[in-house]
Amino acid sequence: xxxxxxxxxxxxxxxxxxxxxxxxxxxxxxxxxxxxxxxxxxxxxxxxxxxxxxxxxxxxxxxxxxxxxxxxxxxxxxxxxxxxxxxxxxxxxxxxxxxxxxxxxxxxxxxxxxxxxxxxxxxxxxxxxxxxxxxxxxxxxxxxxxxxxxxxxxxxxxxxxxxxxxxxxxxxxxxxxxxxxxxxxxxxxxxxxxxxxxxxxxxxxxxxxxxxxxxxxxxxxxxxxxxxxxxxxxxxxxxxxxxxxxxxxxxxxxxxxxxxxxxxxxxxxxxxxxxxxxxxxxxxxxxxxxxxxxxxxxxxxxxxxxxxxxxxxxxxxxxxxxxxxxxxxxxxxxxxxxxxxxxxxxxxxxxxxxxxxxxxxxxxxxxxxxxxxxxxxxxxxxxxxxxxxxxxxxxxxxxxxxxxxxxxxxxxxxxxxxxxxxxxxxxxxxxxxxxxxxxxxxxxxxxxxxxxxxxxxxxxxxxxxxxxxxxxxxxxxxxxxxxxxxxxxxxxxxxxxxxxxxxxxxxxxxxxxxxxxxxxxxxxxxxxxxxxxxxxxxxxxxxxxxxxxxxxxxxxxxxxxxxxxxxxxxxxxxxxxxxxxxxxxxxxx
Numbered sequence: 001x002x003x004x005x006x007x008x009x010x011x012x013x014x015x016x017x018x019x020x021x022x023x024x025x026x027x028x029x030x031x032x033x034x035x036x037x038x039x040x041x042x043x044x045x046x047x048x049x050x051x052x053x054x055x056x057x058x059x060x061x062x063x064x065x066x067x068x069x070x071x072x073x074x075x076x077x078x079x080x081x082x083x084x085x086x087x088x089x090x091x092x093x094x095x096x097x098x099x100x101x102x103x104x105x106x107x108x109x110x111x112x113x114x115x116x117x118x119x120x121x122x123x124x125x126x127x128x129x130x131x132x133x134x135x136x137x138x139x140x141x142x143x144x145x146x147x148x149x150x151x152x153x154x155x156x157x158x159x160x161x162x163x164x165x166x167x168x169x170x171x172x173x174x175x176x177x178x179x180x181x182x183x184x185x186x187x188x189x190x191x192x193x194x195x196x197x198x199x200x201x202x203x204x205x206x207x208x209x210x211x212x213x214x215x216x217x218x219x220x221x222x223x224x225x226x227x228x229x230x231x232x233x234x235x236x237x238x239x240x241x242x243x244x245x246x247x248x249x250x251x252x253x254x255x256x257x258x259x260x261x262x263x264x265x266x267x268x269x270x271x272x273x274x275x276x277x278x279x280x281x282x283x284x285x286x287x288x289x290x291x292x293x294x295x296x297x298x299x300x301x302x303x304x305x306x307x308x309x310x311x312x313x314x315x316x317x318x319x320x321x322x323x324x325x326x327x328x329x330x331x332x333x334x335x336x337x338x339x340x341x342x343x344x345x346x347x348x349x350x351x352x353x354x355x356x357x358x359x360x361x362x363x364x365x366x367x368x369x370x371x372x373x374x375x376x377x378x379x380x381x382x383x384x385x386x387x388x389x390x391x392x393x394x395x396x397x398x399x400x401x402x403x404x405x406x407x408x409x410x411x412x413x414x415x416x417x418x419x420x421x422x423x424x425x426x427x428x429x430x431x432x433x434x435x436x437x438x439x440x441x442x443x444x445x446x447x448x449x450x451x452x453x454x455x456x457x458x459x460x461x462x463x464x465x466x467x468x469x470x471x472x473x474x475x476x477x478x479x480x481x482x483x484x485x486x487x488x489x490x491x492x493x494x495x496x497x498x499x500x501x502x503x504x505x506x507x508x509x510x511x512x513x514x515x516x517x518x519x520x521x522x523x524x525x526x527x528x529x530x531x532x533x534x535x536x537x538x539x540x541x542x543x544x545x546x547x548x549x550x551x552x553x554x555x556x557x558x559x560x561x562x563x564x565x566x567x568x569x570x571x572x573x574x575x576x577x578x579x580x581x582x583x584x585x586x587x588x589x
Contacts, residue, residue, distance in 0.1 A: 001097055001098070001101045001103070001105045001107070001516065002107075003105070003107070003513075003516050003517050003520070004086065004090075004091075004094050004513045005028055005029075005030075005039065005517060007071055007090075007094075008028050008039060008071060008072050008084060008086070009026060009027075009028045011066065011069055011071050011072070012026040012028060012041060012062070012066070012082075012084075013026040014065070015062045015063075015065035015066045016043065016062055016065075018065040019058075019061040019062050019064070019065050020061070021043075021047055021051065021058060021061070021062070022047065022050070024043075025041075025043030025044070025046055025047045026041060026043055026062075027041060027042070027043055028040070028041050028084065029041075031083065031084075033083075036077070036083045037074075037075075037083030037084050037085050038072075038084060038085050038086050038510055039072075039083075039084040039086075040081055040082060040083055040084060041081075041082040041084065042080070042081060042082075043082070044056070044058040044059035044062065044076075044080035044081075044082060045079065045080040045081075048080065054080070055079050055080020056076060056078050056079060056080050058080060059076035059077075059080045059081065059082050060076045062076075062082060063075065063076045063082065069087070070087060070089060070090060071086070071087055071090045072084050072085060072086050072087055072090065073085050073087060086510065086513075088506075091506070091509050091510065091513065092509075094513055095509055095512060095513065095566075095569060098512065098513075098515070098569060099565075099569055103148075104515060104516075104572060104573060104576055105513075105515055105516035106148055106149060106515070106516050106519045106520075106576075107149060107516055107519070107520050108149055108150035109149050109150040109151055112150045112151050112152060113151045113152070113340075113341035113342055114151070114152045114153075114154075114338060114339070114340045114341050114342075115146055115151050115152070115153045115154070115340060115341060115342045115343070115344060116153075116154045116155075116156055116265075116334050116338060116340045116342075116343045116344070117139060117142060117143045117146070117153060117154070117155045117156065117343075117344045117345075117346065118139075118156050118158050118330075118343065118344065118345045118346070118347075119135050119136065119138070119139020119140070119142070119143070119155060119156075119157075119344075119345075119346035119347075120135065120136065120139070120156070120157030120158050120159065120256075120263060121135060121157070121158050121159075121160065121347065122157070122159065122160065122252060123159070123160035123161070123163075123165055124159055124160065124161045124165075124166075124244055124245055124248035124249070124252075124268075125165060125166070125169055125202050125203070125205070125206045125244055125248050126165075126203065126206055126248075127203050127251075127255075127399050127400070127401065128252065128255045128256075128399070128400040128401070129397045129398060129399050129400055130382060130390050130397065130398045130399075130400060130403055130453075131382075131389075131397065132400060133382060133400060133403075133438075133442065134348075134379045134380075134382055134442060134447075135346050135347060135348070135379070136256065136259055136261045137259070137261075137438075137439050137442045137443060137582065138346050138377065138379055138442070138443065138447050138528065139155070139261075139346035140155070140259075140260070140261045140262070140582045141439075141443055141528040141580060141581050141582050142344065142346060142377060142526050142528065143155045144579065144580045144581075144582060145519070145522055145523055145526070145528060145531075145580050146344075146523065146526075148519065148523075148576075148580055149519065149520075149523050153264075154264045154265055154338065154340075155262070155263045155264050155265065156263060156264070156265040156266075156267050157252075157256075157263040157265065157266050157267070157268075158267055158268070158269075158330065159245075159249075159252075159266070159267070159268035159269065160268070160269055161241075161244075161245060161248075161268040161269055161270050162231065162268070162269040162270045162273060162326070163227070163269070164223060164224065164227050165206060165210070166226075166227060166230060166241055166244065167223040167224060167225075167226040167227030167228075167230060168206065168209035168210055168213055168223045169202070169205055169206055169209060169244060170182075170223070170226040170227075170230065170237055170240060170241075171209060171219065171222045171223040171226050172205050172206075172208060172209035172212070173196070173197070173205060173240070174226075176205075177196065180196055180240075181236065182196075182236040182237065182239055182240040183236060184236060187235050189235070189236060191236070191239040191240075195243040195244075195246060195247050196240075196243065197243075197247065198247070199247050199248070199250070199251040202244065202247055202248065209223065231273065241270075245268075249266060255400060255401060258401075258404060259400075259404075259435070259582075260435060260582055260583060260584075261582070267330075269326045269330075271333065272326060272329035272330050272332070272333050273329075275329040275332050275333060276321055276325055276326075276329050279314075279325075279328060279329055279332060279365075279367075280296065280314060280315060280325075282365070283296075283298060283314060283365060284296070286365075288364060288365055289314055292311065293317065294317030295313050295314075295315060295316055295317050296313070296314045296315040297311035297312060297313050297314060298311060298312045298314060298361045298364065298365075299311050300312050300356070300357050300360035300361055300364065302360075309353070309356060309357065309360070310353075310357070311357075312324050312328075312357035312358065312360070312361045314328075314361075323354070324354065324357060324358050324361070327354075327358045328358055328361055328362055328365075328367065331343065331358070331362045331367060331368055331374075332362070332367045332368075335367060335368050335369065335372070339369065340372060341371070341372060341373065342372060342373040342374075342375060343368075343372065343373070343374055343375070344375045344376075344377060344526070345375065345376045345377065346377045346379065347376065347377075347378065347379075348378065348379060348381075349378025349379055349380060349448055350378075351376070351378070352376060352378050355374075355376040359374040359376075362374075375526070377447060377526050378447070378448055379447040379448060380445075380447070380448055380449045380450035380451065381450045382442070382450075382451065382453050383450055383451065383452055383453065384452070384453060385452060385454060387452070390453050403438075404434070404435075404438070406455070407434040407437060407438055407455060407458075407459065408427075408430050408431055408434045409430075410434075410455065410459055411430040411433050411434040411437065411459055411467075412426050412427055412430035414459065414461070415429055415430050415433065415589065418589065420588055420589055421586075421588050421589060422588075425588070428586075429586045429588065429589065432470075432583070432584060432585070432586045433466070433467050433470055433586065433589065434459070435583050436466030436467060436469070436470050436578070436583040436584075436585075437458045437459045437465060437466040437467055438458065438466070439466065439581060439582050439583050440458070440465060440466030440469065440532060440581065440583070441453070441454075441457070441458035441465070441466065443528045443529060443531075443532050443581055443582075444464060444529055444532035444533070444536075445529060446527070446529050447527070447528070447529065461589075464532075464536045466583065467589075468536075468539065469535055469536065469539055469574065469578065470578075470585045470586065470589060471589055472539040472542055472543060472574065473571060473574050473575065473578070473585040474585060474586065474587070474588060474589045475543075475546065476542070476567050476570060476571040476574075477571065477585075477587060478588075479546075479551060479552065479564075479567055480564065480567060480568065480571070482552060483551075483552055483564050501559060501562075502545075502548065502549060504541075504544050504545040504548045504549060505545055505549065505563075505566065507541050507544070507545070508538075508541045508542055508544075508545045508566065508570065509566065511537060511538045511541045512538070512569060512570060512573055514534065515534070515573050515576075515577075518530060518531060518534040519531070519580075528580070528581060531577050531580060531581060532581065534577065535574055535577045535578070538570070538573065538574065539574070542570050545566075549563065551563045551564070551567070
């Protein structure tokens with residue numbers, strides 16, 4: 001289904017051509033003055049120089065050729081603006097098509113792409129904390145957005161499970177429980193099916209071991225040796241590593257589920273270790289990598305660079321691989337397994353140089369198809385009200401689970417005080433609304449910018465917040481429920497949209513026609529904040545319509561059905577948007 005602005009542009013191009021002017025000047029955009037028109041075209045002023053003619057004369061020539069249009073009415077305004085207003089019948093017709101379109105006017109990719117999105121990145125054996133929030137929330141929304149336009153998408157958590165943190169856990173556990181069979185030299189030792197720790201114990205073991213390694217050099221050396229032996233395949237350590245993975249992944253899945261974040265792939269750094277030796281050998285053999293102060297590096301600078309791009313380090317001087325090495329191997333594996341058309345990384349913007357180096361290395365080595373897009377969606381920092389990275393009251397890093405609990409408790413109090421929800425439903429409703437508050441509070445900001453995490457603001461039922469959007473959807477549901485009790489047929493989609501009856505109704509209908517364009521723009525820029533801006537505007541338009549219109553008490557049956565059908569379409573668009581953003585709506589609030 002094409003966009004309404006595309007229909008207007010097509011007719012205006014014909015009008016420019018019929019009037020003797022180049023079609024390229026028929027550029028239509030949203031009006032700067034909504035009181036004068038829905039859209040505008042400034043092409044007459046651009047054409048004046050080429051045709052040596054006053055802009056207003058060109059505009060009037062074009063307007064004369066649009067007199068018979070059933071799509072829009074237009075007028076020429078000095079010095080040469082063309083103001084465009086969508087015709088009522090065209091507006092109604094477009095919304096009827098939206099109703100019938102399974103995608104609600106969202107443009108679908110003509111040639112769908114296969115896309116891998118990397119947006120997790122937590123290390124195992126550690127709890128999720130607020131630092132993991134933005135990658136999960138933004139990444140999930142980008143995944144849903146990219147999928148909404150018809151692409152085949154795979155979301156990958158990409159776990160950190162192969163570094164020193166595993167060796168630290170092994171060493172600390174060995175000091176505490178040396179009798180465990182995992183530490184036996186016997187390669188045929190039997191290992192228990194049950195893990196020797198719970199997730200709570202595991203989350204205590206790692207920070208203890210990490211702190212100890214900073215003070216005790218011998219302990220750190222043993223941990224590094226354990227890491228080496230794990231990677232070399234020592235059976236007991238491999239068995240223990242698998243238990244760490246089982247316990248950690250189960251807990252991660254529980255927490256991600258609570259965030260309504262879902263991964264198609266649960267791949268990890270360990271999955272690509274087998275490729276690293278051959279990649280290192282290949283880079284050496286083809287002289288793409290060379291030694292620099294004992295390290296193995298690949299030069300990735302380019303003459304066109306405006307700032308210096310350091311070499312990509314493949315191996316440190318002690319022969320150890322780095323994150324860059326693992327990421328190169330991961331791209332190598334993704335090309336081998338999936339042959340993606342695009343790989344998107346949703347990672348802190350402070351890692352931008354890292355991705356420049358990695359992307360240039362894999363392209364230089366030919367490890368990815370030349371046409372494959374490699375994209376880094378960098379996000380800013382989530383800060384507290386003091387403008388510094390968000391912390392707990394005692395200055396520590398807050399667990400994500402605790403943050404969610406705090407918001408849910410606050411929201412449950414607000415919902416209970418509102419008295420529109422049964423007491424037994426308040427807790428479940430609070431979960432739904434608090435998740436919306438959290439996600440919308442993040443996503444309504446441009447991803448690349450830092451933002452202030454303000455619980456009071458995010459959980460407000462007024463203003464540009466998630467709860468306000470949900471309250472609008474619930475209001476629509478409530479009206480339709482009451483309409484069904486009063487007149488069942490009136491609440492069904494069979495009711496037709498009639499000509500616009502009020503200014504508020506027309507404004508709401510126009511806002512609905514923008515849906516496909518908004519999703520297209522958000523997809524092009526991988527920018528969920530554009531969807532947030534749209535649904536805030538749409539919610540405002542609906543609430544103005546609601547306050548100025550007697551919907552259920554409208555005496556004219558056909559008009560009442562028209563209003564109700566408009567509510568259904570508005571509700572569907574809002575629900576589609578929040579689904580892309582990664583949250584849902586309750587039945588009552």
